[in-house]
Amino acid sequence: MTTDDETVRVWLVERTYSDDEQNIIILVYATPDGERYYRRERALTSFTDVRDTTAAVDVDPDNLGTVEPGDRERYATEARRMAAEHDPDEVV
Numbered sequence: 001m002t003t004d005d006e007t008v009r010v011w012l013v014e015r016t017y018s019d020d021e022q023n024i025i026i027l028v029y030a031t032p033d034g035e036r037y038y039r040r041e042r043a044l045t046s047f048t049d050v051r052d053t054t055a056a057v058d059v060d061p062d063n064l065g066t067v068e069p070g071d072r073e074r075y076a077t078e079a080r081r082m083a084a085e086h087d088p089d090e091v092v
Contacts, residue, residue, distance in 0.1 A: 007058040010038045011079040012092060015053065029057055032083055034076025036064040055086035 010029035018024035023044040030037045038059045042051060067075050086092060 006060065008036070008061050008064060009056050009058050009088060010036070010064070011056045011082040011088075012053065013037075013075045013078040013082070027053060028075075029059075030067060030075035030079045031064075032076060032079045034067055034072035034074070034079065037067050037075065038064055052091045054088065055082050055090045055092045056088035058088075 008031065010031055012027060013030045014026075014028035016026045016028075018026055018041070025042045025044065027040045027042065028037055029040070038057065040057075044051075082092075
């Protein structure tokens, strides 16, 4: 979904903790068709470090990657579920 001429809305489909680095959370957002994704890494600096994760973000199309064929259906299903159940700026 294009939100304006310059950004694409992507929905949270995966939240994992990095195995390689301590205190790194990896957020993956995808388009509702499951074709494109946006990855954001967030470092937590302390146990009291709280940052909101929203159901969706609007990103520049140049920052989107192509989802591997084996993950497309899963990403599409989760992105559509998030879009149906949450407002884009809702904290999840």
